[in-house]
Amino acid sequence: MGCGSCGGGKPNGCKSNGGCSTGSCNRLNVHDWLRNLPIDDADSSCKIIEVSFSQGSRKEFYRNPTLQYFEKGEYITVEGVSGFDVGEVSLTGELVRLQMKKKNVDEFNAEIKKVLRKSGEKDIELFRHNKDREREALARSRAIAKQLNLQMKLIQVEFQADGKKATFFYTAEDRVDFRELIKIYASEFKVKVEMKQIGIRQEAAKVGGIGSCGRELCCSTWLSDFKSVTTTAARYQNLSINQTKLSGQCGRLKCCLNYELDTYLDALQHFPDNAETLETTRGTATLIKKDIFKNLMWYILPESSKQYPLSITRVREIRRMNATGQKADELQPVELLSNKPKEVEHQFVDVVGQISLKSLERNSKKRKEKERENRPDPRDKRNAGNQQQSQQRPPQQKPPQQKPPQQQQQRQQQQKPPQQQQQQKPPQQKPPFNRQPKPPQDKKK
Secondary structure (H helix, E strand, O other): OOHHHOOOOOOOOOOOOOOOOOOOOOOOOOOOOOOOOOOOOOOOOEHHHHEEOOOOEEEEEOOOOOOOOOOOEEEEEEEEEEEEEEEEEEOOHHHHHHHHHHHOOOOOOOOOOOOEEEOOHHHHHHHHHHHHHHHHHHHHHHHHHHOOOOOOOOEEEEEOOOOOEEEEEOOOOOOOHHHHHHHHHHHHHEEEEEEEEEEEHHHHHHOOOOOOOOEEHHHHOOOOOOOOOOOOHHOOOOOOOHHHHHEEEOEEEEEHHOHHHHHHHHHHHHHOOOOOOEEOOOOEEEEEEEOOOOOOEEEEEOOOOOOEEEEEHHHHHHHHHHHHHOOOOOOHHHHOOOOOOOOOOOOOOOOOOOOOHHHHHHHHHHHHHHHHHHHOOOOHHHHHHHHHHHHHOOOOOOOOOOOOHHHHHHHHHHHHHHHHHHHHHOOOHHHHHOOOOOOOOOOOO
């Protein structure tokens, strides 16, 4: 997490007062592993301090004439252009000499600027005030460059702590005539203007981001020198020449292609040279790739898509035969044994009649019977509800119901003995009388 988002200007996670080890708070950070070692001779100790600016995006060396002890991450005031600047101590002690040797800087050079003092409250307040102007100045400077139709891209604006100088970092494909632009910037921002052209890789380092590996960009965390990267590095590592996969965030080839290149070159020394083709009775075998981990060379025959892995010794034997004018009958490829367990194919088995389902049916019947016993009867609920309603309502006298004569006759017949029922004959049913419909009569109006 960056210092600006933590609150208070210090990261809340690492508690290192501004020196965050992840690189987002202080990029290009260096661990001082000689920090707690005692110094035998104070006169022979290194009197140079490495100071970082803009959260580690720019580092410079300053001389400490008073031999005052400074802690890492402490703000100090140093000499600037016609004024002073405020930076953060990134490295002290003997490791500074190693950094100066790496960057070809002479320790006794008289042009090295000096450290003035520890930064006070006024220095830090003025420093933060001018830092807050950078974002607004960047937007305004881009608008001015667009009005002048200059083919350039402004990346960053860095103000000096006292506000007397501003450095504009930009990228451009061709040379840019920005003499008129400098006059407008000087009158607009009231500062001394310095223009610095940087490359596309330096632009990605200043902007920062996350790479395809899931980590922060190497150029924005620890990588300071950029070496040229070509597609031959990808060919040596048997990588497919895919521009989208091999390009980084800057649009150039990834710098990490050079990290393992030396290992691949050392391993490829054991492989035979001039073995791109092998003459066989089936045709000319063409080399596809080399596997340095298994020491195999993969070939393919014409009119076939099958790949044949050959050992290095077999390839040398075929090369000797071809040198004498002979052709190999067979390539004799190596059988590759994979560590993965083989998948067993399940065969069909007829199990009809071997498994009885009677036990399952019994269990299901028992389960259903238990569910029926435990299930409440809805009729009981209705009877209980009817009883409650009858208790609440007063009893009403119902009038005697007169039964129809047909029902009375049926009851009398049921009460008679069976002999009388036999004696009684059923009444004869008369045939229905069909009446003819009358013809319609005309009504007189």
